[in-house]
Amino acid sequence: MKAIQVGLLGIGTVGSGTYKVLTRNQEEIRRRAGRAIEITMVADLDVERARSIVGDGIKVVADGREVIANPDIDIVVELIGGYGVAKALVLEAIAAGKHVVTANKALLAVHGNEIFAAAREKGVMVAFEAAVAGGIPIIKALREGLTANRIEWIAGIINGTTNFILSEMRDKGLDFDVVLKEAQRLGYAEADPTFDIEGIDAAHKATVMSAIAFGIPMQFDKAHVEGIVGLQAADIRHAESLGYRIKLLGITRRRADANGIELRVHPTLVPAKRLIANVEGAMNAVVVQADAVGTTLYYGKGAGAEPTASAVVADLVDITRLHTADPDHRVPHLAFRADSLSDTPILPIAQTVTAFYLRLRVADEAGVLSRITTTLAEHDISIDAVLQRPSSDQKAGEQDLIILTHNTVEGKMRTAIAKMQALSTVLAPIVSLRKEDLA
Amino acid sequence: MKAIQVGLLGIGTVGSGTYKVLTRNQEEIRRRAGRAIEITMVADLDVERARSIVGDGIKVVADGREVIANPDIDIVVELIGGYGVAKALVLEAIAAGKHVVTANKALLAVHGNEIFAAAREKGVMVAFEAAVAGGIPIIKALREGLTANRIEWIAGIINGTTNFILSEMRDKGLDFDVVLKEAQRLGYAEADPTFDIEGIDAAHKATVMSAIAFGIPMQFDKAHVEGIVGLQAADIRHAESLGYRIKLLGITRRRADANGIELRVHPTLVPAKRLIANVEGAMNAVVVQADAVGTTLYYGKGAGAEPTASAVVADLVDITRLHTADPDHRVPHLAFRADSLSDTPILPIAQTVTAFYLRLRVADEAGVLSRITTTLAEHDISIDAVLQRPSSDQKAGEQDLIILTHNTVEGKMRTAIAKMQALSTVLAPIVSLRKEDLA
Structure with a gap:
C-alpha cells in the first residue's frame, strides 16, 4: 500500500x-x-x-x-x-x-x-493525543478506553515543570523562588515560566480533559486557575506532618447535586499514601474516577521531544487506520458526538466543594482558637484536624494554627476566611489551600 | 442508525x-x-x-x-x-x-x-481488552497508544488475588497459608486458588501482552511460571529492610543481546520507591518501557464485575466504530499485522538476566561468608549487598545470610546455588528470588 x-x-x-x-x-x-x-x-x-x-x-x-x-x-x-x-x-x-x-x-x-x-x-x-500529558495515552483512554463509563472526576499532575519545583521544594525544604531558579538552570523551566507556574498550561490541559470526559464544549475561559507562585515551604512541611503532599492538580468533576461541572487548577493537598502523591520530578499522572471501572491512573513523561513525539505518531497511525471508516463511525473529536454535546455549565469557583487547609498566624493568648472555631462553625464548616505550631519565624507571642476542614462549599469558606482575617488576634494574611481525598 | x-x-x-x-x-x-x-x-x-x-x-x-x-x-x-x-x-x-x-x-x-x-x-x-488487567485499558495502550515505540519490556501486577495476599503478608507479617485462608473468606481468592497462586493466570496475561508488545505469536507453553506458594514472611521482611517490596510480576522483555524474548511470572523484589511497588491490595498495575515514550504505568482494578464489564463494553464500542473500516486498516489482533509477525524465540529461563536475592541458613563460624562469595565470584556473579541476621528461628550457632546480587544470567546462578547448597556449612535449602530494578 x-x-x-x-x-x-x-x-x-x-x-x-x-x-x-x-x-x-x-x-x-x-x-x-x-x-x-x-x-x-x-x-x-x-x-x-x-x-x-x-x-x-x-x-x-x-x-x-x-x-x-x-x-x-x-x-x-x-x-x-x-x-x-x-x-x-x-x-x-x-x-x-x-x-x-x-x-x-x-x-x-x-x-x-x-x-x-x-x-x-x-x-x-x-x-491531539500529544496535547495532554505528553506520551501518556490519556486522550485515548478517556475517549476510547473508558467509553462504557460515566466519568465522575479527573485529577491530574499535568505540568512537569511545577511538579519538579514542588518535588524539589519538599525534598530540600526550599522556597519557591530558589527552586524556580534551579529549575531554569536545569532546563526544567523556561526563561519565561509564566504559563507553567501560574497554572495556565495545566488549565489548558484540564479544559481539554473536561470536554472529552463530560461531552461539553471547550470552556477555558470558565476555568479557575491558580499556580504555585508564592507557595511556602512551611505549608509543604505542615502538610507533610499531617500526612499530605502538595501537588498542582488540574481537576474536573461532575457535580450532579449542583447540575454543573467543576474545572479548576490549584495547589492541592493529597493524602501521601495515594499513588499520585508519589509522582515525583517532572513526571505526569492522571487519575480518572468512573462509575464502572472505579479508579484508574495513567503515569508517564508529560513533555520532552520523544515522549511527545510518541503521542503525535500514535495519532498518525490512528488516522492511517481510521481514515477508511465512514466519518460517522470515527471517534468523535470531543469523545461524544457533536449533536449530543451537553450544555451542563462550568460552576463558578464559589460553588465548588473541597476540603481546606488553613494556616493562621495568631496571637498566643487564651480564647483565640475558640473564636476561630466558632467562626468556622457559624459557616457550617466542620473541622477535621487542628495543629498548633511555633510561628515559622519564631516570634514571641505568636503561633501558627493549622486547620484541616471537611468538605465545604468554597463560597462559605471565603466568607469565613474574611471574618477570621478581621479578628484582631489574626496577625497575618491567612494561607488557604484546597485539599482533595481522591478516594 | x-x-x-x-x-x-x-x-x-x-x-x-x-x-x-x-x-x-x-x-x-x-x-x-x-x-x-x-x-x-x-x-x-x-x-x-x-x-x-x-x-x-x-x-x-x-x-x-x-x-x-x-x-x-x-x-x-x-x-x-x-x-x-x-x-x-x-x-x-x-x-x-x-x-x-x-x-x-x-x-x-x-x-x-x-x-x-x-x-x-x-x-x-x-x-479482548478485558482479558488483561480488567478495566485498565492496557491492551489499547499497547496496541494503539504506543504504536510509535519499540517496546523494551513490560512488568505488571496482573493478578489481584496474589497482590492482595502479598500486601497482607507484608502489612501483618503473616505467612502465606494464613493469609490465603483470609483471602478466601473475604472472597479475594477462590475455593480452588491454583490458577492464581501458582501464577498461571498471570502467565496467561503476560503471554497476551508479550505477543502484542513484540509482534510474536502467543506462546504460553514457553512461559516460565512460578507462583507465591511457599513464599515466607521472613523474606518479605528482609526485602523490606533492604528497601524492596516483593510483588508477583508478569514480565516480558526484548533481549537484543540474546536475540530472544523473556516471558516469565515469579515473585520479584522491586525497589520500594517505584510506584508499582506501592500498588496494594487487589489492584493491578502494568509498567511499560518503550524507546520513545520512556516509562509509562497503567493502574486500576484488575477484576470484578463492573471493572471487567468496562473493558468488554469498550470493545463493543470499538467494534461498532471500526466495523465500517476496511479490514486491512483495522487494528491487527496481535497489534502487528499477521504477515509481519516475528519469529524471535522465547528464551529458556536459564538464559534470562535478573539480579537475585538469596537467603542462606549457614553455620555461624569463620570462613563461611568467604566460601560463599568465592563461589559466586567463580560464576561471574557480583554482589550488591550482604546482610547477616540471626536465624529466623533463633537457633544457636546458625545465622541467615542475605545476599543481593547484580544482574546475572540465571543459568550461572542456578549452578552457583547448587554449589553453595553442597557446602557443609549451608544448613537449609537456599531461598532465591529474582530482583528487578524496573528503572
Missing part, C-alpha cells in the same frame, strides 16, 4: 523528535499500521536548521501554506504552538481537506470548538 | 456486570458511539438465573449456538471461560461471520493463534 505522507508545520523540539521516532521505528510502525508513514515535507521559518535536521531527501519550505497546498500530503502536523499562525494554518489545512494532528493545548482549549466544527464540516480528523 | 445487537454467551459475574453497565449508561454510550448497543440475546446453562438478571425483554436460551445462529446478532461476547465450550463457540461465532469480544485470557494465551487466524480468514474482529 502507498505510504501515508505527512507534512510537518514547525520542526522544533517535538518536530525533531517526531522525525527521529518515525525514522528510527519506521519498520516497527509499518508492521503495525500496515503501511509506511513518512514525513515528506517540512515547513519552518528557519529553513537552514530544518534542513540540517531532516537532510536532503525531504522538501523544506518556509511557508506552511505550501505544505497544505501539496496534494500528496495526507496529514498535516501542527507543532508551531500558540494561537496565531497555528490557528490560521490548522483551519486552512482542514479547509484543504487534510487530517490534522496537533500538540497545541492552548489552541484547542481556546479555539477548539471552532476548529472541530470546521473539521466536522470537511469530514476530516483532528487528533 | 440501527442499534448494534449483542449476544452474550454466559451471564455470570462479568456477564451480569456487562448487562448492568450497558443498561445504566446506555445514553452516555450512545452519545459516544453514535448508535445504541444492546444485548438482545443471552445463552446460559442456568436459564432461570439468566432470566432473573435480564428480565423478559431479552431472549434467553441454554445453547450458545442459538445466539450464533441468530442473523440479527452483530457481536458475540464470550464470557464462559476455560478452553472447552468457549473455544468451540468462539470459533463457530467467527465461522458465522460474527465479531467476537472475549475476556478469556486462558483461551487466548493457549489457542489465540488459531482463533486469530480464523478471524482473519473471515474478516471479523476479536477484541
